[in-house]
Amino acid sequence: MPTKTDIQAELAAIVEEIAGVPADDVQLDKAFVTDLDVDSLSMVEIVLAAEEKFGVRIPDDQVKNLKTVGDAVDYIDTAQA
Amino acid sequence: MSGTRVVVTGLGATSPVGGDVTSTWSALLSGQSGVDTLKHDWAEELSTQIAGEAAVDPGDVLERVKARRLDRSGQLAMVAALEGWADSGLADGGADPERVAVAMASGIGGFQTLLSNYDSLTQKGPRRVSPLAIPMLMPNGPAASIGLVVGAKAGVHTPVSACASGNESIALGIDLIRLGRADVVVAGGTEAAIHPLPLAAFGQMQALSKRNDEPQRASRPWDKGRDGFVMGEGAAVLVLESEEHARARGARVYAEVAGAGITADSHDIAQPDPSGAGATRAMQIALRESGLSPEDIVHVNAHATSTPQGDVAEAQAIRQALGAAADRVVVTSTKSMTGHLLGAAGALESLATVLALHHRVVPPTINLDDPEDLGLDVATSRRDLPSGAIAALNNSFGFGGHNVAVAFRTV
Numbered sequence: 001m002p003t004k005t006d007i008q009a010e011l012a013a014i015v016e017e018i019a020g021v022p023a024d025d026v027q028l029d030k031a032f033v034t035d036l037d038v039d040s041l042s043m044v045e046i047v048l049a050a051e052e053k054f055g056v057r058i059p060d061d062q063v064k065n066l067k068t069v070g071d072a073v074d075y076i077d078t079a080q081a
Numbered sequence: 082m083s084g085t086r087v088v089v090t091g092l093g094a095t096s097p098v099g100g101d102v103t104s105t106w107s108a109l110l111s112g113q114s115g116v117d118t119l120k121h122d123w124a125e126e127l128s129t130q131i132a133g134e135a136a137v138d139p140g141d142v143l144e145r146v147k148a149r150r151l152d153r154s155g156q157l158a159m160v161a162a163l164e165g166w167a168d169s170g171l172a173d174g175g176a177d178p179e180r181v182a183v184a185m186a187s188g189i190g191g192f193q194t195l196l197s198n199y200d201s202l203t204q205k206g207p208r209r210v211s212p213l214a215i216p217m218l219m220p221n222g223p224a225a226s227i228g229l230v231v232g233a234k235a236g237v238h239t240p241v242s243a244c245a246s247g248n249e250s251i252a253l254g255i256d257l258i259r260l261g262r263a264d265v266v267v268a269g270g271t272e273a274a275i276h277p278l279p280l281a282a283f284g285q286m287q288a289l290s291k292r293n294d295e296p297q298r299a300s301r302p303w304d305k306g307r308d309g310f311v312m313g314e315g316a317a318v319l320v321l322e323s324e325e326h327a328r329a330r331g332a333r334v335y336a337e338v339a340g341a342g343i344t345a346d347s348h349d350i351a352q353p354d355p356s357g358a359g360a361t362r363a364m365q366i367a368l369r370e371s372g373l374s375p376e377d378i379v380h381v382n383a384h385a386t387s388t389p390q391g392d393v394a395e396a397q398a399i400r401q402a403l404g405a406a407a408d409r410v411v412v413t414s415t416k417s418m419t420g421h422l423l424g425a426a427g428a429l430e431s432l433a434t435v436l437a438l439h440h441r442v443v444p445p446t447i448n449l450d451d452p453e454d455l456g457l458d459v460a461t462s463r464r465d466l467p468s469g470a471i472a473a474l475n476n477s478f479g480f481g482g483h484n485v486a487v488a489f490r491t492v
Contacts, residue, residue: 018146018149045211048208048212
C-alpha cells in the first residue's frame, strides 16, 4: 500500500495539473480553497482525478469535509485500507 | 445617423495563416494559403480531408491551467482578445469596467467539449463528466471568459448567426456604443470546428470542397473550378471605442467603423437567395447608416466562400448595391487563403478590411485562375488603395439567410 507521503505526492501532482498550484506548495496543512486558491469546479476535478488515481470513491457529501490537503490524504489513506 | 463615431483602436487574431495580427496580415499580403491536408486518423473516411487549422496551437500560447478550462473555440478567442486588448493600450488601464462590453460571436460554440463529455458519459458514466463541461461548451463561454480578463461589466454578448456571426458582433458593438451602453466593446468571433462531425455534416450538405489532392488550391472563390468551401478555424477581435473616448486617451486609431446593415433573406434555410436581394439591402443599409455613397467605397472584402451558388449571387449583389460605382471597387476574398472560419469569418475579414484601409493595400485573392464573368475587379495580386478619404465594406452571410455588411472608413 502507498504511504501517506506517497499519497500526498500523487495528490500534489494532481493539484498542480488541474489548478496550477506548484506541487511543493501542496502541504498537509494547506486548505484547498483559502490557501491554494482552488475554486469549486477545480475541486470537483481534483476529486474525480483522485478517485481514478487511487481507486477510491469520494462521495459528494464528503468533499466538503476535505478542507485541507491533510484531510484529503487521510481520507484516501483510510478508503484504500 | 447618431453623432457618436465609433473607431477601431485594437486588433487581435489567430488564424490558419498566422498566430497573431502581424503574421496573419503579412501572410495575406503575400498570398499564402493556410489550408493543408488533415493529418488526423479520423479524417481518413471523410470525403473532405483538408482544412485550415490554426497556424499556432492556442494551447501553446495560453497558460496551461487557463487553456484546459477553455474549449478550443474559447482558447482561440482568448488568444485574439489578449492581443487586441493589449494592442488597444487598454490592458494597462484607461477604461471604466462599467463602460466596457464584449461581443464575441461563434457559429457553433464549444461542441468539441460537448462531444468529448458525451463520450465520457456513455463510456465511463455520469461521474466522469467534467464539472467544467457547461462553462466550456456554452456558446457565450468565450465572450464571458474574455469579459473576465478585460473586466467587462457593461454586458457580455454572443451573437449567433452562423457564418455572419463575426460581422454581427461588430454591428452589435457599434450599437452598444451609439446607444451609450458602452464606451469600449471587444468585438469579434471565434470558431473551432475542424472535427469529423461538422466536416461530415457540411460534407453531407455538399458545401465543402473535395479537392483533397490540392489543399492550397481548394479555396478558389469565383473560379469556375470551385467546388465548395474549405473549413478554417481561428478567432479575431476588434476593439471598438467611441471616438471621444479614444481621443481623450490619445489612442492609436486604425479606422472608423462607420455603420452596418443586417438583413435576412427569408428564402431558404441553407441556400442564398439567388437574386442577392438580402445581401444587396445589407450593403445599402450599411452605406446609409454610415452616410456613405457608393462612390466612397474603394474596396469590398467579400464573403465569397468558394461555393458555386454563393459567390455569384454575392457578385450580383455587390453590383446591385453599388451600381456604376462597382466598376471602381477592388474586391477580394480573404477565404481564398484562410478557408472559411464560419463564426469567426466576419471578424477576421473585418480585421483585414481595417488593415487594408489603414495600410492602403488590399491582399490578393488566390487561386482565381479561370474567373467567372462577374463584372467586378477582383484583385489577384496585392493592390494599392488610393490616398485621401476612402471607405470599404465587409460582407458576411450565413446559413439561415443572415446578411451582415459592415462599413469602415479611414480617419
